[in-house]
Amino acid sequence: MSQTRRLIFDADHEQFRASVARFVQNEITPYVDQWREQGCCDRAIFEKAGEQGLLLMWADEAYGGAGVTDFRYEQILFEELIRHGDVGVYLTLHSRLVAPYIGRLGTEAQKRRWLTGAASGKTILAIAMTEPGAGSDLAGIGARAERRDGGWVINGAKTFISNGHNADAVIVVARTNPDERRAFGLFVVERGMAGFERGRRLKKLGLDAQDTAELFFNDVFVPDENVLGNPARGFAYLAEGLEEERLLCACQSIAHAQSAFDLTLPYVKERRAFGRPIGALQNTRFVLARRRAELDAMQIWLDALVMEHNAGRLDAVTAASAKLLSTELENRVIDDCLQLHGGSGYMDEYRISRMYRDARVSRIFAGASEIMLEIISRSLGLTERMD
Numbered sequence: 311m312s313q314t315r316r317l318i319f320d321a322d323h324e325q326f327r328a329s330v331a332r333f334v335q336n337e338i339t340p341y342v343d344q345w346r347e348q349g350c351c352d353r354a355i356f357e358k359a360g361e362q363g364l365l366l367m368w369a370d371e372a373y374g375g376a377g378v379t380d381f382r383y384e385q386i387l388f389e390e391l392i393r394h395g396d397v398g399v400y401l402t403l404h405s406r407l408v409a410p411y412i413g414r415l416g417t418e419a420q421k422r423r424w425l426t427g428a429a430s431g432k433t434i435l436a437i438a439m440t441e442p443g444a445g446s447d448l449a450g451i452g453a454r455a456e457r458r459d460g461g462w463v464i465n466g467a468k469t470f471i472s473n474g475h476n477a478d479a480v481i482v483v484a485r486t487n488p489d490e491r492r493a494f495g496l497f498v499v500e501r502g503m504a505g506f507e508r509g510r511r512l513k514k515l516g517l518d519a520q521d522t523a524e525l526f527f528n529d530v531f532v533p534d535e536n537v538l539g540n541p542a543r544g545f546a547y548l549a550e551g552l553e554e555e556r557l558l559c560a561c562q563s564i565a566h567a568q569s570a571f572d573l574t575l576p577y578v579k580e581r582r583a584f585g586r587p588i589g590a591l592q593n594t595r596f597v598l599a600r601r602r603a604e605l606d607a608m609q610i611w612l613d614a615l616v617m618e619h620n621a622g623r624l625d626a627v628t629a630a631s632a633k634l635l636s637t638e639l640e641n642r643v644i645d646d647c648l649q650l651h652g653g654s655g656y657m658d659e660y661r662i663s664r665m666y667r668d669a670r671v672s673r674i675f676a677g678a679s680e681i682m683l684e685i686i687s688r689s690l691g692l693t694e695r696m697d
Protein backbone atom coordinates (compact mmCIF):
# COMPACT_ATOMS: atom_id res chain seq x y z
CA MET A 311 0.00 0.00 0.00
CA SER A 312 1.20 3.50 -0.74
CA GLN A 313 2.57 5.47 2.16
CA THR A 314 1.35 8.68 0.54
CA ARG A 315 -2.43 9.04 0.52
CA ARG A 316 -3.82 8.52 -2.95
CA LEU A 317 -5.79 11.54 -4.01
CA ILE A 318 -8.02 10.36 -6.84
CA PHE A 319 -10.49 7.98 -5.20
CA ASP A 320 -13.77 8.82 -3.46
CA ALA A 321 -16.07 6.70 -1.29
CA ASP A 322 -17.73 5.04 -4.32
CA HIS A 323 -14.35 3.95 -5.63
CA GLU A 324 -13.36 2.56 -2.24
CA GLN A 325 -16.61 0.63 -1.98
CA PHE A 326 -16.01 -0.79 -5.44
CA ARG A 327 -12.45 -1.73 -4.41
CA ALA A 328 -13.72 -3.67 -1.42
CA SER A 329 -16.21 -5.61 -3.53
CA VAL A 330 -13.59 -6.42 -6.20
CA ALA A 331 -11.15 -7.58 -3.51
CA ARG A 332 -13.83 -9.95 -2.14
CA PHE A 333 -14.56 -11.27 -5.62
CA VAL A 334 -10.88 -11.92 -6.35
CA GLN A 335 -10.29 -13.55 -2.97
CA ASN A 336 -13.24 -15.89 -3.47
CA GLU A 337 -13.06 -16.64 -7.18
CA ILE A 338 -9.42 -16.24 -8.20
CA THR A 339 -7.02 -16.61 -5.24
CA PRO A 340 -7.91 -20.28 -4.60
CA TYR A 341 -7.29 -21.25 -8.24
CA VAL A 342 -4.10 -19.36 -9.06
CA ASP A 343 -1.74 -22.30 -8.44
CA GLN A 344 -3.87 -24.61 -10.56
CA TRP A 345 -4.10 -22.09 -13.41
CA ARG A 346 -0.38 -21.44 -13.35
CA GLU A 347 0.23 -25.17 -13.53
CA GLN A 348 -2.13 -25.73 -16.46
CA GLY A 349 -0.77 -22.71 -18.35
CA CYS A 350 -3.99 -20.71 -18.48
CA CYS A 351 -6.95 -19.71 -16.38
CA ASP A 352 -10.30 -21.47 -16.72
CA ARG A 353 -12.84 -19.93 -19.08
CA ALA A 354 -15.32 -19.91 -16.20
CA ILE A 355 -13.57 -16.96 -14.55
CA PHE A 356 -14.60 -14.74 -17.46
CA GLU A 357 -18.25 -15.67 -16.93
CA LYS A 358 -18.01 -15.15 -13.18
CA ALA A 359 -16.44 -11.73 -13.71
CA GLY A 360 -19.17 -10.97 -16.26
CA GLU A 361 -21.92 -11.91 -13.80
CA GLN A 362 -20.32 -9.57 -11.28
CA GLY A 363 -20.40 -6.71 -13.81
CA LEU A 364 -16.60 -6.49 -13.95
CA LEU A 365 -16.16 -6.92 -17.71
CA LEU A 366 -16.59 -4.12 -20.28
CA MET A 367 -17.69 -1.69 -17.58
CA TRP A 368 -17.17 1.10 -20.15
CA ALA A 369 -19.72 -0.30 -22.64
CA ASP A 370 -23.28 1.01 -22.88
CA GLU A 371 -25.91 -0.84 -20.90
CA ALA A 372 -27.51 -1.82 -24.21
CA TYR A 373 -24.46 -4.05 -24.81
CA GLY A 374 -24.26 -5.46 -21.30
CA GLY A 375 -21.84 -2.88 -19.88
CA ALA A 376 -22.37 -0.33 -17.13
CA GLY A 377 -21.60 2.83 -19.13
CA VAL A 378 -18.75 3.64 -16.72
CA THR A 379 -15.99 5.40 -18.62
CA ASP A 380 -14.10 6.54 -15.50
CA PHE A 381 -10.76 4.74 -15.89
CA ARG A 382 -10.30 4.68 -12.09
CA TYR A 383 -12.71 1.73 -11.85
CA GLU A 384 -10.60 -0.23 -14.31
CA GLN A 385 -7.49 0.72 -12.36
CA ILE A 386 -9.03 -0.54 -9.13
CA LEU A 387 -10.07 -3.76 -10.83
CA PHE A 388 -6.59 -4.70 -11.96
CA GLU A 389 -4.94 -3.44 -8.76
CA GLU A 390 -7.06 -5.88 -6.75
CA LEU A 391 -6.68 -8.61 -9.34
CA ILE A 392 -2.91 -8.33 -9.03
CA ARG A 393 -2.86 -7.87 -5.25
CA HIS A 394 -5.02 -10.88 -4.39
CA GLY A 395 -4.87 -12.90 -7.58
CA ASP A 396 -2.33 -13.07 -10.35
CA VAL A 397 -0.98 -10.67 -12.95
CA GLY A 398 -1.44 -13.33 -15.64
CA VAL A 399 -5.24 -13.49 -15.46
CA TYR A 400 -6.01 -11.42 -18.52
CA LEU A 401 -9.51 -10.10 -17.91
CA THR A 402 -8.27 -6.59 -18.62
CA LEU A 403 -6.86 -7.44 -22.04
CA HIS A 404 -10.26 -8.83 -23.00
CA SER A 405 -12.24 -5.99 -21.47
CA ARG A 406 -10.23 -2.88 -21.92
CA LEU A 407 -7.71 -3.53 -24.68
CA VAL A 408 -9.56 -5.60 -27.26
CA ALA A 409 -13.28 -4.92 -26.78
CA PRO A 410 -12.87 -1.13 -27.16
CA TYR A 411 -11.88 -1.64 -30.82
CA ILE A 412 -15.34 -3.11 -31.37
CA GLY A 413 -16.88 -0.32 -29.30
CA ARG A 414 -15.09 2.39 -31.30
CA LEU A 415 -15.25 0.93 -34.79
CA GLY A 416 -18.12 -1.54 -34.77
CA THR A 417 -21.47 -1.06 -36.46
CA GLU A 418 -24.58 -1.38 -34.34
CA ALA A 419 -24.95 -5.01 -35.45
CA GLN A 420 -21.30 -5.81 -34.64
CA LYS A 421 -21.57 -4.26 -31.20
CA ARG A 422 -24.71 -6.24 -30.41
CA ARG A 423 -23.10 -9.39 -31.72
CA TRP A 424 -19.77 -9.29 -29.87
CA LEU A 425 -19.92 -6.76 -27.03
CA THR A 426 -22.89 -8.38 -25.35
CA GLY A 427 -21.17 -11.77 -25.28
CA ALA A 428 -17.89 -10.19 -24.20
CA ALA A 429 -19.56 -8.34 -21.30
CA SER A 430 -21.10 -11.57 -20.04
CA GLY A 431 -17.74 -13.37 -20.36
CA LYS A 432 -19.21 -15.94 -22.76
CA THR A 433 -17.24 -14.56 -25.74
CA ILE A 434 -13.55 -14.25 -24.90
CA LEU A 435 -11.55 -11.78 -26.98
CA ALA A 436 -7.97 -11.54 -28.21
CA ILE A 437 -6.03 -9.34 -30.61
CA ALA A 438 -3.47 -10.77 -33.05
CA MET A 439 -0.90 -8.31 -34.39
CA THR A 440 2.50 -9.91 -33.72
CA GLU A 441 3.96 -12.46 -36.12
CA PRO A 442 7.06 -14.66 -36.01
CA GLY A 443 8.79 -12.11 -38.28
CA ALA A 444 7.36 -8.80 -36.99
CA GLY A 445 6.54 -7.37 -33.57
CA SER A 446 7.87 -3.90 -32.80
CA ASP A 447 7.79 -3.11 -36.51
CA LEU A 448 4.09 -3.64 -37.01
CA ALA A 449 4.21 -2.25 -40.53
CA GLY A 450 6.37 -5.27 -41.42
CA ILE A 451 3.68 -7.90 -40.86
CA GLY A 452 3.09 -10.46 -43.58
CA ALA A 453 -0.49 -11.67 -42.90
CA ARG A 454 -2.60 -10.66 -45.85
CA ALA A 455 -6.27 -10.32 -46.64
CA GLU A 456 -7.45 -10.62 -50.24
CA ARG A 457 -10.75 -9.35 -51.48
CA ARG A 458 -13.42 -11.88 -52.51
CA ASP A 459 -17.14 -11.58 -53.15
CA GLY A 460 -18.77 -10.65 -49.84
CA GLY A 461 -15.61 -10.69 -47.78
CA TRP A 462 -11.89 -11.32 -47.47
CA VAL A 463 -9.62 -14.35 -47.41
CA ILE A 464 -6.91 -14.26 -44.76
CA ASN A 465 -3.58 -16.06 -44.81
CA GLY A 466 -0.80 -15.77 -42.27
CA ALA A 467 0.55 -16.77 -38.86
CA LYS A 468 0.45 -14.88 -35.56
CA THR A 469 2.38 -15.57 -32.40
CA PHE A 470 2.52 -14.63 -28.69
CA ILE A 471 -1.24 -14.03 -28.70
CA SER A 472 -2.69 -13.54 -25.21
CA ASN A 473 -5.99 -15.39 -24.53
CA GLY A 474 -5.05 -17.21 -27.76
CA HIS A 475 -6.49 -20.62 -26.89
CA ASN A 476 -9.53 -19.44 -24.95
CA ALA A 477 -10.53 -16.74 -27.43
CA ASP A 478 -13.84 -17.05 -29.26
CA ALA A 479 -13.27 -13.94 -31.37
CA VAL A 480 -9.84 -12.67 -32.41
CA ILE A 481 -9.21 -9.29 -34.01
CA VAL A 482 -6.64 -10.15 -36.66
CA VAL A 483 -4.49 -7.47 -38.24
CA ALA A 484 -3.78 -8.23 -41.90
CA ARG A 485 -2.42 -6.35 -44.88
CA THR A 486 -5.10 -5.35 -47.38
CA ASN A 487 -2.95 -3.74 -50.07
CA PRO A 488 0.47 -5.27 -50.85
CA ASP A 489 1.62 -1.98 -52.40
CA GLU A 490 0.97 0.14 -49.33
CA ARG A 491 3.11 -0.52 -46.25
CA ARG A 492 0.51 0.75 -43.80
CA ALA A 493 -2.75 -0.47 -45.34
CA PHE A 494 -4.17 -2.94 -42.81
CA GLY A 495 -7.60 -4.17 -41.95
CA LEU A 496 -8.94 -5.40 -38.62
CA PHE A 497 -10.85 -8.67 -39.11
CA VAL A 498 -12.85 -10.52 -36.47
CA VAL A 499 -12.03 -14.19 -36.89
CA GLU A 500 -14.32 -16.45 -34.88
CA ARG A 501 -13.92 -19.86 -33.31
CA GLY A 502 -14.87 -22.55 -35.83
CA MET A 503 -14.18 -20.60 -39.03
CA ALA A 504 -12.68 -22.95 -41.63
CA GLY A 505 -8.89 -22.60 -41.87
CA PHE A 506 -8.47 -20.94 -38.43
CA GLU A 507 -6.18 -23.09 -36.32
CA ARG A 508 -4.48 -22.71 -32.98
CA GLY A 509 -0.95 -23.92 -32.48
CA ARG A 510 0.96 -24.61 -29.32
CA ARG A 511 0.21 -22.96 -26.04
CA LEU A 512 3.60 -21.35 -25.60
CA LYS A 513 5.71 -22.10 -22.53
CA LYS A 514 7.09 -18.91 -21.06
CA LEU A 515 9.56 -17.54 -18.53
CA GLY A 516 6.64 -16.20 -16.49
CA LEU A 517 2.96 -15.24 -16.65
CA ASP A 518 2.23 -18.94 -16.21
CA ALA A 519 -1.53 -18.44 -15.83
CA GLN A 520 -1.72 -16.46 -19.05
CA ASP A 521 -2.82 -18.29 -22.16
CA THR A 522 -0.31 -17.35 -24.90
CA ALA A 523 -0.61 -19.07 -28.26
CA GLU A 524 0.29 -19.26 -31.91
CA LEU A 525 -2.58 -18.80 -34.36
CA PHE A 526 -2.71 -19.84 -38.01
CA PHE A 527 -4.96 -18.60 -40.80
CA ASN A 528 -5.11 -20.73 -43.93
CA ASP A 529 -7.52 -19.32 -46.51
CA VAL A 530 -9.91 -18.19 -43.79
CA PHE A 531 -12.95 -16.56 -45.39
CA VAL A 532 -14.06 -13.59 -43.29
CA PRO A 533 -17.38 -12.04 -44.38
CA ASP A 534 -17.75 -8.27 -44.67
CA GLU A 535 -19.88 -8.28 -41.48
CA ASN A 536 -16.67 -9.20 -39.61
CA VAL A 537 -14.55 -6.26 -40.80
CA LEU A 538 -14.06 -3.47 -38.25
CA GLY A 539 -14.13 0.00 -39.78
CA ASN A 540 -12.31 0.84 -43.00
CA PRO A 541 -10.07 -2.09 -44.09
CA ALA A 542 -7.32 0.31 -45.18
CA ARG A 543 -7.13 2.25 -41.88
CA GLY A 544 -6.20 -0.47 -39.38
CA PHE A 545 -2.81 1.06 -38.62
CA ALA A 546 -4.38 4.35 -37.56
CA TYR A 547 -7.04 2.54 -35.50
CA LEU A 548 -4.34 0.63 -33.61
CA ALA A 549 -2.39 3.81 -32.95
CA GLU A 550 -5.51 5.41 -31.42
CA GLY A 551 -5.62 2.74 -28.71
CA LEU A 552 -1.97 2.98 -27.70
CA GLU A 553 -2.12 5.71 -25.05
CA GLU A 554 -4.62 3.84 -22.97
CA GLU A 555 -2.78 0.55 -23.49
CA ARG A 556 0.47 2.07 -22.21
CA LEU A 557 -1.17 3.76 -19.26
CA LEU A 558 -2.83 0.51 -18.37
CA CYS A 559 0.44 -1.35 -18.60
CA ALA A 560 2.15 1.29 -16.41
CA CYS A 561 -0.56 1.10 -13.75
CA GLN A 562 -0.43 -2.70 -13.74
CA SER A 563 3.34 -2.70 -13.36
CA ILE A 564 3.19 -0.45 -10.35
CA ALA A 565 0.36 -2.48 -8.81
CA HIS A 566 2.57 -5.54 -9.26
CA ALA A 567 5.56 -3.82 -7.66
CA GLN A 568 3.41 -2.50 -4.78
CA SER A 569 2.19 -6.04 -4.11
CA ALA A 570 5.77 -7.34 -4.09
CA PHE A 571 6.77 -4.62 -1.64
CA ASP A 572 3.81 -5.40 0.60
CA LEU A 573 4.68 -9.04 0.91
CA THR A 574 8.38 -8.32 1.48
CA LEU A 575 7.93 -5.89 4.36
CA PRO A 576 6.43 -8.44 6.80
CA TYR A 577 8.95 -11.01 5.58
CA VAL A 578 11.97 -8.90 6.59
CA LYS A 579 10.40 -8.17 9.95
CA GLU A 580 10.06 -11.86 10.66
CA ARG A 581 13.12 -13.47 9.09
CA ARG A 582 16.15 -13.37 11.38
CA ALA A 583 19.89 -13.40 10.70
CA PHE A 584 22.80 -12.53 13.01
CA GLY A 585 20.46 -12.44 15.97
CA ARG A 586 17.96 -9.91 14.65
CA PRO A 587 15.34 -9.46 11.99
CA ILE A 588 16.93 -8.84 8.58
CA GLY A 589 14.73 -5.72 8.45
CA ALA A 590 16.96 -4.25 11.16
CA LEU A 591 20.03 -4.43 8.93
CA GLN A 592 20.92 -1.08 7.45
CA ASN A 593 20.98 -2.39 3.88
CA THR A 594 17.44 -3.78 4.17
CA ARG A 595 16.15 -0.59 5.73
CA PHE A 596 17.72 1.62 3.07
CA VAL A 597 16.74 -0.57 0.14
CA LEU A 598 13.10 -0.66 1.20
CA ALA A 599 13.06 3.02 2.16
CA ARG A 600 14.29 3.99 -1.31
CA ARG A 601 11.81 1.73 -3.07
CA ARG A 602 8.97 3.00 -0.86
CA ALA A 603 9.78 6.59 -1.88
CA GLU A 604 10.06 5.69 -5.57
CA LEU A 605 6.83 3.72 -5.60
CA ASP A 606 4.92 6.53 -3.91
CA ALA A 607 6.22 9.11 -6.36
CA MET A 608 5.39 6.89 -9.33
CA GLN A 609 1.94 6.05 -8.01
CA ILE A 610 0.96 9.67 -7.50
CA TRP A 611 2.18 10.52 -11.02
CA LEU A 612 0.27 7.61 -12.56
CA ASP A 613 -2.86 8.56 -10.65
CA ALA A 614 -2.55 12.08 -12.07
CA LEU A 615 -2.22 10.59 -15.56
CA VAL A 616 -5.34 8.50 -14.99
CA MET A 617 -7.20 11.76 -14.34
CA GLU A 618 -5.64 13.31 -17.45
CA HIS A 619 -6.80 10.29 -19.41
CA ASN A 620 -10.32 10.64 -17.99
CA ALA A 621 -10.29 14.22 -19.22
CA GLY A 622 -9.10 13.14 -22.70
CA ARG A 623 -5.76 14.89 -22.30
CA LEU A 624 -3.25 12.04 -22.04
CA ASP A 625 -0.77 12.29 -24.92
CA ALA A 626 1.28 9.54 -26.55
CA VAL A 627 4.64 10.77 -25.28
CA THR A 628 3.56 11.01 -21.66
CA ALA A 629 1.97 7.56 -21.88
CA ALA A 630 5.25 6.21 -23.31
CA SER A 631 7.22 7.84 -20.46
CA ALA A 632 4.89 6.32 -17.88
CA LYS A 633 5.18 2.87 -19.45
CA LEU A 634 8.97 3.11 -19.64
CA LEU A 635 9.57 4.28 -16.07
CA SER A 636 6.97 2.19 -14.30
CA THR A 637 7.99 -1.08 -15.95
CA GLU A 638 11.64 -0.40 -15.12
CA LEU A 639 10.75 0.43 -11.53
CA GLU A 640 8.62 -2.71 -11.30
CA ASN A 641 11.61 -4.82 -12.30
CA ARG A 642 13.99 -3.06 -9.88
CA VAL A 643 11.61 -3.29 -6.93
CA ILE A 644 10.82 -6.94 -7.49
CA ASP A 645 14.49 -7.80 -7.95
CA ASP A 646 15.28 -6.15 -4.59
CA CYS A 647 12.36 -7.86 -2.91
CA LEU A 648 13.54 -11.23 -4.17
CA GLN A 649 17.07 -10.52 -2.94
CA LEU A 650 15.72 -9.79 0.54
CA HIS A 651 13.96 -13.16 0.54
CA GLY A 652 17.33 -14.92 0.08
CA GLY A 653 17.16 -18.54 -1.16
CA SER A 654 13.44 -18.69 -0.39
CA GLY A 655 12.96 -15.98 -2.99
CA TYR A 656 14.28 -18.37 -5.59
CA MET A 657 11.75 -21.05 -4.69
CA ASP A 658 8.59 -21.30 -6.72
CA GLU A 659 6.44 -21.73 -3.62
CA TYR A 660 7.24 -18.14 -2.64
CA ARG A 661 5.13 -15.71 -4.61
CA ILE A 662 8.04 -13.30 -5.01
CA SER A 663 9.89 -15.77 -7.25
CA ARG A 664 6.88 -15.97 -9.56
CA MET A 665 6.47 -12.20 -9.55
CA TYR A 666 10.10 -11.87 -10.59
CA ARG A 667 9.48 -14.08 -13.61
CA ASP A 668 6.16 -12.39 -14.40
CA ALA A 669 7.62 -8.89 -14.31
CA ARG A 670 10.27 -9.35 -16.96
CA VAL A 671 7.90 -9.15 -19.89
CA SER A 672 6.60 -5.69 -18.97
CA ARG A 673 9.64 -4.09 -20.59
CA ILE A 674 9.00 -6.01 -23.82
CA PHE A 675 5.29 -6.14 -24.60
CA ALA A 676 2.90 -3.28 -25.29
CA GLY A 677 5.92 -1.66 -26.97
CA ALA A 678 9.45 -2.48 -25.79
CA SER A 679 11.32 0.07 -23.63
CA GLU A 680 13.44 1.00 -26.63
CA ILE A 681 10.30 1.89 -28.61
CA MET A 682 9.17 4.11 -25.71
CA LEU A 683 12.58 5.82 -25.79
CA GLU A 684 12.20 6.33 -29.56
CA ILE A 685 8.82 7.99 -29.06
CA ILE A 686 10.09 10.26 -26.30
CA SER A 687 13.28 11.22 -28.14
CA ARG A 688 11.34 12.01 -31.33
CA SER A 689 9.20 14.43 -29.31
CA LEU A 690 12.44 16.23 -28.41
CA GLY A 691 13.25 16.68 -32.08
CA LEU A 692 15.96 14.02 -31.90
CA THR A 693 15.92 11.46 -34.73
CA GLU A 694 18.46 9.36 -36.60
CA ARG A 695 18.17 11.63 -39.62
CA MET A 696 19.10 14.96 -38.06
CA ASP A 697 21.73 16.23 -40.52
Ligand SMILES: Cc1cc2nc3c(=O)[nH]c(=O)nc-3n(C[C@H](O)[C@H](O)[C@H](O)COP(=O)(O)OP(=O)(O)OC[C@H]3O[C@@H](n4cnc5c(N)ncnc54)[C@H](O)[C@@H]3O)c2cc1C
Binds near residue numbers: 440444446
Ligand atom coordinates in the same frame (compact mmCIF):
# COMPACT_ATOMS: atom_id res chain seq x y z
C1 LIG B 1 3.60 -12.73 -22.88
C2 LIG B 1 3.37 -11.98 -24.14
C3 LIG B 1 2.08 -11.64 -24.51
C4 LIG B 1 1.85 -10.97 -25.72
N1 LIG B 1 0.56 -10.73 -26.12
C5 LIG B 1 0.34 -10.25 -27.38
C6 LIG B 1 -0.98 -10.15 -27.90
O1 LIG B 1 -1.97 -10.45 -27.22
N2 LIG B 1 -1.15 -9.73 -29.19
C7 LIG B 1 -0.09 -9.38 -29.96
O2 LIG B 1 -0.30 -9.02 -31.11
N3 LIG B 1 1.18 -9.45 -29.49
C8 LIG B 1 1.42 -9.88 -28.23
N4 LIG B 1 2.70 -9.98 -27.74
C9 LIG B 1 3.81 -9.57 -28.60
C10 LIG B 1 4.53 -8.32 -28.13
O3 LIG B 1 3.73 -7.19 -28.32
C11 LIG B 1 5.87 -8.28 -28.89
O4 LIG B 1 6.67 -9.34 -28.38
C12 LIG B 1 6.57 -6.95 -28.72
O5 LIG B 1 5.89 -5.94 -29.42
C13 LIG B 1 8.02 -7.00 -29.27
O6 LIG B 1 8.05 -7.52 -30.58
P1 LIG B 1 9.05 -8.73 -30.93
O7 LIG B 1 8.89 -9.79 -29.89
O8 LIG B 1 8.85 -9.11 -32.34
O9 LIG B 1 10.49 -8.13 -30.74
P2 LIG B 1 11.35 -7.38 -31.88
O10 LIG B 1 10.50 -6.43 -32.62
O11 LIG B 1 12.08 -8.43 -32.64
O12 LIG B 1 12.38 -6.57 -30.99
C14 LIG B 1 13.41 -7.23 -30.25
C15 LIG B 1 14.18 -6.19 -29.51
O13 LIG B 1 14.84 -5.33 -30.46
C16 LIG B 1 14.94 -4.03 -29.95
N5 LIG B 1 14.26 -3.07 -30.84
C17 LIG B 1 13.22 -3.30 -31.67
N6 LIG B 1 12.89 -2.18 -32.33
C18 LIG B 1 13.72 -1.22 -31.92
C19 LIG B 1 13.90 0.17 -32.23
N7 LIG B 1 13.12 0.78 -33.13
N8 LIG B 1 14.90 0.84 -31.62
C20 LIG B 1 15.70 0.24 -30.72
N9 LIG B 1 15.57 -1.06 -30.37
C21 LIG B 1 14.61 -1.78 -30.96
C22 LIG B 1 14.30 -4.04 -28.56
O14 LIG B 1 15.29 -4.28 -27.59
C23 LIG B 1 13.35 -5.23 -28.65
O15 LIG B 1 13.04 -5.77 -27.38
C24 LIG B 1 2.95 -10.59 -26.53
C25 LIG B 1 4.24 -10.90 -26.12
C26 LIG B 1 4.46 -11.58 -24.96
C27 LIG B 1 5.88 -11.92 -24.57
